Amino acid sequence: MSYSATVGSVTYRFDDLKALLAAATPERSGDLLAGVAAGSAEERAAAQYALADLPLKAFLDDLVIPYEEDEVTRVIVDGLDYMAFAEVSSLTVGDFREWLLSDSTSGADIARISPGLMPEMAAAVSKIMRAQDLITAARKVRVRTAFRDSIGLPGRLSIRLQPNHPTDDPRGVAASIVDGLLYGAGDAVIGINPAGDNIDSVTRLLRMLDDIISGHGIPTQSCVLTHVTTTIEAIERGAPVDLVFQSIAGTQKANESFGVSASILEEGRAAALSLGRGTVGRNVMYFETGQGSALSAGANHGVDQQTVEARCYGFARAFEPLLVNTVVGFIGPEYLYDGKQIIRAGLEDHFCGKLLGLPMGVDICYTNHANADQDDMDILLASLAAAGVTYIMGVPGADDIMLNYQSTSFHDGLNARRLFGLRPAPEFEAWLRDLGLVDEDLTPRPLAGAERLLSGALAL
Amino acid sequence: MSPTELRVEDSWASLRRYTDARIALGRAGASLPTRELLGFRLAHAAARDAVLAELDADSLAQGMAEPGLGLARLRSRCGSKAEYLQRPDLGRRLCDQSRSTLEALAPSSGCDLAIVVADGLSSAAVERQALPLLSALLPLAAGLKLGPLCLATRARVALSDEIGSLLGAKAVLILIGERPGLSSPDSLGAYLTFEPSPGTTDERRNCVSNIRPAGLPIASAASKLDYLVRESLRRGLSGVGLKDEQGALGTSSTLVVEERV
Numbered sequence: 239m240s241y242s243a244t245v246g247s248v249t250y251r252f253d254d255l256k257a258l259l260a261a262a263t264p265e266r267s268g269d270l271l272a273g274v275a276a277g278s279a280e281e282r283a284a285a286q287y288a289l290a291d292l293p294l295k296a297f298l299d300d301l302v303i304p305y306e307e308d309e310v311t312r313v314i315v316d317g318l319d320y321m322a323f324a325e326v327s328s329l330t331v332g333d334f335r336e337w338l339l340s341d342s343t344s345g346a347d348i349a350r351i352s353p354g355l356m357p358e359m360a361a362a363v364s365k366i367m368r369a370q371d372l373i374t375a376a377r378k379v380r381v382r383t384a385f386r387d388s389i390g391l392p393g394r395l396s397i398r399l400q401p402n403h404p405t406d407d408p409r410g411v412a413a414s415i416v417d418g419l420l421y422g423a424g425d426a427v428i429g430i431n432p433a434g435d436n437i438d439s440v441t442r443l444l445r446m447l448d449d450i451i452s453g454h455g456i457p458t459q460s461c462v463l464t465h466v467t468t469t470i471e472a473i474e475r476g477a478p479v480d481l482v483f484q485s486i487a488g489t490q491k492a493n494e495s496f497g498v499s500a501s502i503l504e505e506g507r508a509a510a511l512s513l514g515r516g517t518v519g520r521n522v523m524y525f526e527t528g529q530g531s532a533l534s535a536g537a538n539h540g541v542d543q544q545t546v547e548a549r550c551y552g553f554a555r556a557f558e559p560l561l562v563n564t565v566v567g568f569i570g571p572e573y574l575y576d577g578k579q580i581i582r583a584g585l586e587d588h589f590c591g592k593l594l595g596l597p598m599g600v601d602i603c604y605t606n607h608a609n610a611d612q613d614d615m616d617i618l619l620a621s622l623a624a625a626g627v628t629y630i631m632g633v634p635g636a637d638d639i640m641l642n643y644q645s646t647s648f649h650d651g652l653n654a655r656r657l658f659g660l661r662p663a664p665e666f667e668a669w670l671r672d673l674g675l676v677d678e679d680l681t682p683r684p685l686a687g688a689e690r691l692l693s694g695a696l697a698l
Numbered sequence: 699m700s701p702t703e704l705r706v707e708d709s710w711a712s713l714r715r716y717t718d719a720r721i722a723l724g725r726a727g728a729s730l731p732t733r734e735l736l737g738f739r740l741a742h743a744a745a746r747d748a749v750l751a752e753l754d755a756d757s758l759a760q761g762m763a764e765p766g767l768g769l770a771r772l773r774s775r776c777g778s779k780a781e782y783l784q785r786p787d788l789g790r791r792l793c794d795q796s797r798s799t800l801e802a803l804a805p806s807s808g809c810d811l812a813i814v815v816a817d818g819l820s821s822a823a824v825e826r827q828a829l830p831l832l833s834a835l836l837p838l839a840a841g842l843k844l845g846p847l848c849l850a851t852r853a854r855v856a857l858s859d860e861i862g863s864l865l866g867a868k869a870v871l872i873l874i875g876e877r878p879g880l881s882s883p884d885s886l887g888a889y890l891t892f893e894p895s896p897g898t899t900d901e902r903r904n905c906v907s908n909i910r911p912a913g914l915p916i917a918s919a920a921s922k923l924d925y926l927v928r929e930s931l932r933r934g935l936s937g938v939g940l941k942d943e944q945g946a947l948g949t950s951s952t953l954v955v956e957e958r959v
């Protein structure tokens with residue numbers, strides 16, 4: 239089916255739904271690279287008019303990637319709750335924006351219809367929303383998950399402690415963990431991107447994290463971010479695995495380039511659940527995503543990168559993850575050119591993830607070949623904190639010396655919590671307070687309790 | 699209040715000896731102390747300059763002419779740095795003029811190895827590491843038939859596929875500036891591809907990365923590359939099949955990796 243919009247004497251035509259979605263997307267370098275972006279600013283605005291007039295029902299008929307061809311489409315369609323959709327089924331995309339922002343629509347209302355939404359509907363409404371809309375609507379939605387602590391409660395902002403080291407040196411990793419814990423980071427997960435992803439070094443890191451977490455009774459979970467098949471092997475070898483990590487994408491072909499499928503993810507999930515290591519919940523999956531990954535793998539099917547990203551979330555929700563985050567600025571300027579594009583994409587991804595019922599975090603980040611700096615990240619962090627982001631990253635001094643990019647620091651996390659009156663996960667906060675590591679306003683108190691952590695880390 | 703009371707030092711500063719990560723930075727409120735803030739800015743400035751600065755190609759060309767192998771100055775299809783950063787597809791293809799240059803220079807019977815030096819994402823890396831690495835590498839390559847040395851600008855790794863193929867090279871080695879890290883603005887990467895041709899995928903390449911004095915020193919990089927080149931030519935392959943099978947390459951710096959430039 240084709241679509242059109244007329245501005246003055248010019249009529250813009252869009253061959254199909256994916257062409258319309260692409261043309262309506264705020265400008266970004268990855269869509270230009272893919273050759274799917276609007277040809278002019280006016281065409282983009284016209285496409286947004288056409289998209290706003292489109293009934294949400296149209297997305298059920300006009301699939302951007304066919305059901306027969308693509309496993310991600312099948313997972314999304316097979317999991318749809320049509321009863322939940324019924325409540326908004328008479329709305330257009332433009333109406334749906336107003337419904338989300340309406341005084342009478344609560345977070346519970348959004349959560350009720352969420353299982354009935356296709357990710358393409360979420361992507362569509364986000365494209366006609368301003369940054370302010372993306373913040374305001376996302377803020378209504380709370381998504382609660384749990385493993386050893388409770389993530390996503392109102393008034394809470396969690397932080398993944400990311401203690402990466404270029405050679406996985408245990409003392410180097412431990413030193414960064416101590417630094418992060420003393421600044422109140424680590425309640426989302428203590429998660430290491432390993433330099434070497436062979437099974438032995440992964441297992442070594444898993445044991446080390448388990449020693450720290452169980453040795454100090456820290457109400458949090460560990461993760462070594464390696465391929466799902468490596469984690470499954472680690473579980474088979476008896477390694478203490480809390481969470482199963484995997485990078486995922488929004489098309490089957492891109493997932494194949496990552497070496498993953500729904501059945502492998504389900505196998506990983508079952509393996510982690512069989513260990514029964516969660517104490518307050520059973521969410522065991524950790525996913526990372528990011529706009530542009532499908533195009534990077536030559537697997538975007540002519541769909542714009544933000545719509546493909548939303549499809550990741552539709553895929554992810556089938557596995558009830560503890561944590562999902564978009565690594566928004568990591569991919570580079572050929573997909574998101576500068577701070578403006580990274581900020582917009584971060585807010586879109588967070589909104590779409592929350593709308594689709596995910597515990598959405600954001601790795602607020604940039605590489606050195608992107609035209610962005612700390613000021614851009616400060617603005618995105620403040621915007622996301624206002625939007626109720628589930629968690630952010632905590633990297634020592636914002637400088638990841640293994641992955642060579644800049645994310646948010648332990649200081650940034652503390653600052654955001656103070657600015658917005660947010661606290662760590664309740665179990666984790668109680669642990670910090672019991673050990674005397676922080677005072678009432680979360681200020682680090684590096685005295686009594688810190689000594690135990692220090693001696694524990696040095697003994698490694 | 700004295701200036702020293704405005705800052706809170708972290709009492710666990712002794713942990714800094716275990717990692718280069720920016721730990722125990724201290725704080726002013728929940729923010730960075732001024733010296734740490736400015737230190738970060740300076741490091742980022744060096745990284746940005748390394749990405750955006752135009753390569754001093756004339757000086758480099760002088761040094762590359764010295765071995766007497768011949769020199770081809772080449773450009774990709776990217777017209778500007780901004781285009782280079784946004785259009786990796788254009789950075790993987792030679793401009794028409796460069797194709798003609800190379801066709802004129804190509805040895806009629808091909809060559810064993812073509813070596814390309816390219817700006818990539820760090821001009822600083824190429825300006826600092828490329829000539830010393832070539833000086834260490836060329837004596838080791840004695841006995842191989844080398845093509846003319848190539849100096850390419852606004853280049854991605856895969857530009858070496860087209861270059862190697864036009865030169866009739868059995869293998870091509872590209873020395874290229876890597877994406878700068880905050881503490882490593884001048885890190886050079888080397889990618890080896892056997893039987894290069896346009897459209898080659900990354901699993902067919904071997905990479906030696908982080909070549910810089912504070913990372914992988916020049917001499918070690920040269921001997922790793924020498925080993926890789928000889929094994930590649932002997933066995934007729936590169937990439938996944940040529941992984942560290944003899945344990946000669948160490949673990950962390952030589953991997954088959956995704957193309958990062």
